Amino acid sequence: MPCDTVYVVDDDASVRDSLSLMLSLRGFATATFGNAEDFLATARPEWRGCVLADIRMPGMSGLDLLDEVRRRFPGLAVVVVTAHGDVAAARRAFLGDAADFVEKPFDSGHILAAIANASARLAAQAGRQPRVPRGRLPGEVLTERERQVLELLMQGLHNRQIASQLGISPRTVEVHKARVMEKLGVSSMVELVRLHDGPAG
Known part of the structure; x- marks a missing residue:
């Protein structure tokens, strides 16, 4: 599957632990990071998978991390996670080519659906399939x-x-x-x- 590993980047240790446990029980390999800087210092160009990035963290934000991942790591797709979602943040996530945008509180279904979107993004990097017909506004x-x-x-x-x-x-x-x-x-x-x-x- 395209999302071999899910990388959880969140400054809340309880969120990291709960997501890692939930995903591990569903067969995903996981790695957790307390901030974007630690993730970027560790990440390698050959990594392939999904990054779950919290939008508000000390230092670099999840949206800034999205920009860096897009520039440096073509094998990774980013899902932006936030407790403070709004249209401006969603629009920036979209322009930054996020695979999805998930608002807290979320359940396992929300996260698994977002990872599926990231998986589809990775599998279709050569060309996107719009979800609705192009002729329909x-x-x-x-x-x-x-x-x-x-x-x-x-x-x-x-x-x-x-x-x-x-x-x-x-x-x-x-x-x-x-x-x-x-x-x-x-x-x-x-x-x-x-x-x-x-x-x-």
């Missing part, structure tokens, strides 16, 4: 309200801000957001940003 399958929610999400607004602008409850915004993602066949904010913005080039 995001707005074509959405209701007017869903389009409004999507556009405000892409402006970086959070649920409460969107609710205030549209005169609806934050819970209703969450429902519309879930329907948008379901209709567009995406499972994360980075995929939603990727579809909305189009191919990065």
